[in-house]
Amino acid sequence: MVEKLFGHWKLQQNENFNEYMKANNVNVALRAVGKSITSYEEIKRDGDHWTIHITSTFKNQKIEFQLGQPFTEHTLDGRDMTSTFSIEGDKLVCIQEPINKSDIPSRFEREVLDDGRMLLTCISIPKNVVAKRYFVAHTP
Secondary structure, three states, rough: OOOHHHHHEEEEEEEHHHHHHHHHHOOOOHHHHHHOOOEEEEEEEEEEEEEEEEEEEEOEEEEEOOOOEEEEHHHHHHHEEEEEEEEEEEEEEEEEEEEEOOOOEEEEEEEEEEOOEEEEEEEEEEEEEEEEEEEEEEOO
């Protein structure tokens, strides 16, 4: 049930995130920032309209989408991607396809684990580099 994803989340732990960013050609300076910041996500839905607010001590992003409808997303690391969200079982899945041929496609899976944490799995598709980001429920 993806409804478990709705609410506010605070990043608790990263696994292999630097290697994931490296596989996506993120520069050294942005990788250093990316692995050291505190990140928050708010996930909500109003009818068919979904919103993910990503806030951090570095940058903020608001992603608005409808399931199955591709849209252009400007990522936090500065890339423009064609993103499409879908639901696969209990997971909210996003596929990012590059607009610029030098960028790397990715897959993101958000799910709530049995222990109540949200897991964001980030996959750099061509190299199959996987990072896991664990979030805990948060009251802003």
